[in-house]
Amino acid sequence: xxxxxxxxxxxVAIFLSGAASATALLVFFYTATAGPAWPTATTEFAPQGSQxxxxxxxxxxTKASSPTNATGGDDAFARMLRRAxxxxxxxxxxxxxEAWAAEGSLxxxxxxxxxxxxxxxxxxxxxxxxxxxxxxLRRCRAVHPHCHLLLPDxxxxxxxxxxxxxTKDYLDLVWSKLRLQHRVLLLGxxxxxxxxxxxxxxxxxxxxxxxxxxxxxxxxxxxxxDDLGNYPNTGFIYFKATPRNARAMAYWHxxxxxxxxxxxxxxxxxxxxxLAAPPIGVRIRFVDSAFVSGFCQLxxxxxxxxxxxxxxxxxxxxxxxDLRRVVEDWRRYVSRPEWERRAGKIGWRFQGGKCIH
Numbered sequence: 001x002x003x004x005x006x007x008x009x010x011x012v013a014i015f016l017s018g019a020a021s022a023t024a025l026l027v028f029f030y031t032a033t034a035g036p037a038w039p040t041a042t043t044e045f046a047p048q049g050s051q052x053x054x055x056x057x058x059x060x061x062t063k064a065s066s067p068t069n070a071t072g073g074d075d076a077f078a079r080m081l082r083r084a085x086x087x088x089x090x091x092x093x094x095x096x097x098e099a100w101a102a103e104g105s106l107x108x109x110x111x112x113x114x115x116x117x118x119x120x121x122x123x124x125x126x127x128x129x130x131x132x133x134x135x136x137l138r139r140c141r142a143v144h145p146h147c148h149l150l151l152p153d154x155x156x157x158x159x160x161x162x163x164x165x166x167t168k169d170y171l172d173l174v175w176s177k178l179r180l181q182h183r184v185l186l187l188g189x190x191x192x193x194x195x196x197x198x199x200x201x202x203x204x205x206x207x208x209x210x211x212x213x214x215x216x217x218x219x220x221x222x223x224x225x226d227d228l229g230n231y232p233n234t235g236f237i238y239f240k241a242t243p244r245n246a247r248a249m250a251y252w253h254x255x256x257x258x259x260x261x262x263x264x265x266x267x268x269x270x271x272x273x274x275l276a277a278p279p280i281g282v283r284i285r286f287v288d289s290a291f292v293s294g295f296c297q298l299x300x301x302x303x304x305x306x307x308x309x310x311x312x313x314x315x316x317x318x319x320x321x322d323l324r325r326v327v328e329d330w331r332r333y334v335s336r337p338e339w340e341r342r343a344g345k346i347g348w349r350f351q352g353g354k355c356i357h
Contacts, residue, residue: 077148081189084128084146089241090190090205092127094198095150095177098135099316106196106316109323111143113199116331120203130180132173150180174263178253185239185246195235197310197319199326204292204306208238212285213245214275216268219296219311221289228272230286233294234265235309248275248282295322295355300347302333313355321354 085091100106107129114124128146131137140147177193184191192205208215217236222229239245252268252275259267275282293299294311308326310319326348333346340346350356 077183078187080128080146080148081184081187084126085189086126088190089188090126090192091184092123092192092194093130093181093184094127094194094196095130095132096136096140096196097132097173098139100196101129101131101136101139103139106320106323107140107143109320109327110196110198110200113201113327113330116327116334117201118334120200123200123203130177132176148180150176171261171263174265175253175256178249178264181239182246182249182253185241185249188241190241191239193234193237193239194307195309197313197323198236199308199323199330200306201308201330202306204236204287205238207287207291207306209285210240211283213240213242213282214238214248214284216284216286217292217294217307217309218286218289219294221286221297225285225288226283227286228276228284232265232269232272232284232286233296233309233311234268235311236287236292236307244280244282248280251275251280295357298348298356301344302330302346302348303341303344310355315354318354322356325349325353325356 081091094110096107111124114120125145127144128148129140129144130148130150131140132150134149137147137149181191181193192208194200215238216232216234218230219233220231224230239249252264252271255267255271256264259270272284274280276284289297290299290301290304291306292309293305293307294309296312298308299305310323310326313319313322329348333341336346348356
């Protein structure tokens with residue numbers, strides 16, 4: 001049947017109708033393809049045959065957004081990140097319990113290393129110290145401006161003491177930090193996490209490339225920064241603030257269910273190829289241990305060293321003893337004339353060390 005001229009739609013009406021259809025199509029496409037950063041209850045990122053079971057996303061979101069700071073919850077944490085962040089929105093983070101934060105313990109030696117390092121003292125103002133208990137928070141506030149109290153994932157867990165390696169309390173402690181690290185990424189900040197038993201002497205960021213999503217230190221480095229056969233040490237690890245990395249961290253946390261008796265670093269090593277493969281597809285890069293070093297594979301040339309981690313060293317007293325010696329050795333190195341330093345004859349003193357070898 002013919003349509004009368006008066007019944008035909010106007011050009012304006014046709015344009016508005018088309019624009020509305022296009023908008024609806026874009027909204028449908030976005031909502032159909034955008035996935036949650038944290039795994040759902042069906043472990044959407046779990047590989048076939050995996051026994052991993054994640055908690056419901058709603059429960060994890062509630063946990064992540066619940067007040068975790070004694071002075072105001074996540075809003076206070078977000079304000080702290082804004083104050084601490086560098087111009088490129090990078091935040092350095094470490095974590096301590098009461099034993100590690102005590103006067104003369106690891107936190108003091110950690111902060112001292114920035115003061116004696118080469119042109120890195122300004123980085124201290126960009127460090128957020130995560131306190132795992134009230135005692136650590138009090139001590140942190142006495143020596144540092146950016147301190148945040150993180151409540152443990154396990155209700156009633158006391159994280160204040162010097163936990164023995166691989167005990168249940170130790171495992172709960174190291175896993176508790178991942179939830180807050182994930183929160184940092186969701187707030188849009190790049191995260192450089194460093195254990196508190198790491199001595200900083202030069203700026204290690206020069207060894208972090210923008211081409212990688214995740215850059216991690218290595219317990220054992222075999223020469224190729226892109227080789228997934230390198231053994232990571234997640235006590236020094238950098239995450240770019242991207243949705244892909246947020247999903248990678250969520251997948252990492254969910255994988256704990258597959259390896260219930262192991263720490264976060266072991267699990268990361270087990271799943272690194274899964275993280276690098278679709279659907280997550282992050283690029284992981286390893287830093288040469290000659291620069292970002294540790295006792296497992298110690299860099300010997302102090303002209304190249306950026307950081308030294310007390311790896312392959314068990315026990316607070318042993319770590320603290322050798323951390324102090326490493327800082328003393330660095331002081332001796334920088335006190336010498338430049339020509340003598342460049343000659344490469346000033347190195348670590350191994351005599352009397354508990355773990356250094």
